[in-house]
Amino acid sequence: SQELEQSPQSLIVQEGKNLTINCTSSKTLYGLYWYKQKYGEGLIFLMMLQKGGEEKSHEKITAKLDEKKQQSSLHITASQPSHAGIYLCGADTGANSKLTFGKGITLSVRP
Amino acid sequence: EAGVAQSPRYKIIEKRQSVAFWCNPISGHATLYWYQQILGQGPKLLIQFQNNGVVDDSQLPKDRFSAERLKGVDSTLKIQPAKLEDSAVYLCASSPARGLAGVEQFFGPGTRLTVL
Numbered sequence: 001s002q003e004l005e006q007s008p009q010s011l012i013v014q015e016g017k018n019l020t021i022n023c024t025s026s027k028t029l030y031g032l033y034w035y036k037q038k039y040g041e042g043l044i045f046l047m048m049l050q051k052g053g054e055e056k057s058h059e060k061i062t063a064k065l066d067e068k069k070q071q072s073s074l075h076i077t078a079s080q081p082s083h084a085g086i087y088l089c090g091a092d093t094g095a096n097s098k099l100t101f102g103k104g105i106t107l108s109v110r111p
Numbered sequence: 112e113a114g115v116a117q118s119p120r121y122k123i124i125e126k127r128q129s130v131a132f133w134c135n136p137i138s139g140h141a142t143l144y145w146y147q148q149i150l151g152q153g154p155k156l157l158i159q160f161q162n163n164g165v166v167d168d169s170q171l172p173k174d175r176f177s178a179e180r181l182k183g184v185d186s187t188l189k190i191q192p193a194k195l196e197d198s199a200v201y202l203c204a205s206s207p208a209r210g211l212a213g214v215e216q217f218f219g220p221g222t223r224l225t226v227l
Binding site for chain 1: 115151152153154155156159167200202204215216217218219220221223
């Protein structure tokens with residue numbers, strides 16, 4: 001079965017700082033999804049990557065999928081308190097669009 | 112466009128009691144998913160429906176969990192009897208199509224279950 005490892009486990013940054021979090025898969029990814037979750041709430045879709053070397057940006061968040069399609073990084077530029085939350089990566093296993101998720105990374109942004 | 116609706120938002124029960132959760136997906140979405148998210152973990156897929164048929168229930172503890180999606184729209188997830196380890200957030204998600212890569216899943220707010 002496919003496993004996803006996210007790092008670091010948690011992160012505290014000062015407002016305005018840049019940061020990068022990672023997601024590494026044990027197998028080749030058909031698709032890699034980034035979601036954000038606030039405590040006690042559902043998941044909010046951020047971005048989806050499919051092609052090796054692909055990079056997508058939305059506002060101050062940029063996600064990349066490496067050429068071998070086994071690792072993805074998510075970069076936040078000039079972090080704000082609104083970026084705080086749990087960031088989850090989910091892998092499309094290729095079977096019925098079923099997603100396998102990592103454990104998530106908890107991001108705190110200090111004002 | 113209305114999102115995925117779930118109810119109740121919170122539920123507290125004693126162990127060995129029964130509980131049911133309800134999900135209304137986004138209109139027109141053929142695929143519906145139920146996930147279990149234990150504190151500190153990522154969501155784990157319990158069951159996936161395509162219209163009113165089950166596509167994947169390999170991780171559903173069938174001795175105590177059941178789910179149905181009558182008429183291919185709303186869905187209900189039931190636990191009977193509940194155990195302490197069932198304490199978790201139960202998330203419902205829907206997507207427009209099945210079997211296609213790159214199809215986003217839309218998540219509801221979840222139901223937080225506490226079993227005492």
